[in-house]
Amino acid sequence: MVMLAVCLGEGPQTVVPAVSAGETIVLPARPGRKDFAALMDFIAAHTPDDLGPGLEQLQKQPDLTPPGQPVAQEFSGPRLRVVISGDDAGFAAVATKLMRTDNLWVDLAYVPSSADSPAATNYGIPTDRQQAVEMAISGPVSPVPLIRDDSAQMVFGHATVTDFSGGEVTGEIIVDDHVLLDHRAGKKKPARGFYGAKLVPMKDQPGLAAVVMDTPLTPPAPTGGLAGKLAGLLGRGRNTPTGTVDPDTLSTGRALQAGGLNLAVTVDGVTRPRPVERATFYRHLRDLQLVRGQS
Structure with a gap:
């Protein structure tokens, strides 16, 4: 397995030293579109050749998607695990980038920077830092539904x-x-x-x-x-x-x-700056490959 640590923010509380065997990328606590270059370069360097049909094919050929079931990106070769240290909104920003670029074949692990994490509670992820790091490194991957809104923003916590x-x-x-x-x-x-x-x-x-x-x-x-x-x-x-x-x-x-x-x-605690008359949330065509507890 190839492992990458993504630390959201530069404070010492966001460092994941146990992933030192792999590479570490430091991003802002709220990474924007221009902040993901190093992450996307790392993912591109480890992307398998056999990821199956892309999102455009799935959308054009509904028969490729079993009724009510998202389609996984099956591939052979070593898995890539990205360990994200930050808060729910920060994790969602990274996962949203992977969703928009159709890179949900990557395993995502979460190390919450705070005990006040709705996502950690929902998915059975420890809020104790050491326990969260241990799960992030060696825990099992369990696909979960990825919920997004009409602006292509993923919902991680609520x-x-x-x-x-x-x-x-x-x-x-x-x-x-x-x-x-x-x-x-x-x-x-x-x-x-x-x-x-x-x-x-x-x-x-x-x-x-x-x-x-x-x-x-x-x-x-x-x-x-x-x-x-x-x-x-x-x-x-x-x-x-x-x-x-x-x-x-x-x-x-x-x-x-x-x-x-x-x-x-x-x-995830971030409010759109302007009111709207319509809003939609729905399940994405691919699941999130989340490292989590089984509770």
Whole structure:
């Protein structure tokens, strides 16, 4: 096996010394399009010749894709394992680059830089650094669905569709053919209501799971003036729940579509800079070759 360490950020906490037998590439914590040259050169130097049909062939010939099943890139020869040290959004940026260049034959391992990692929790990846490094180096590869949005951005930990102003949503959100949410916001912001949807990638079929968010994603802005001071003195708003979901609304499928007014799309903690009227998340044609626990 050929191994490469990709350290997102230059702090010592992002170094993966146990991968010293291979090569190490340091990228910004949020790598952009121009930062991937060294990584892509390394992958090109180790790319097998027999990767099977490319994405263009799969898209033009649907019969190559079994119904409901992504197509793996089968090949012979040594595998390439890329160990990514950083946070969920950083891992997603690297994986997104590989997805866009159709290089999902590469095994990807994750060493979280923080214990607060939804992706690590979801996939059974240790947040203890030493344990995560050990799994990254010697753990098994288990393909998992790769969920992407309509801007070709991969979702690694979780994504949300909410109101850009922080209130209840006005719109409809559908998972496959099931209506998850259909709501028109009123003038008031109830403590619990219809604030959007949260989705996470699944470890198996059909691909993604989504629930209705019944409280705002972030705490409400403090009220100004005398009313705000009075609310502060009375302790109002200090224990207001945020970002909670209604588990009874759980729905699974291969795609989520949202349409409405003033929608905010957030992927792995990064929110698009402008509101949108439509958003789509769906399962990619290829799975992510993820090194992970079996839980």
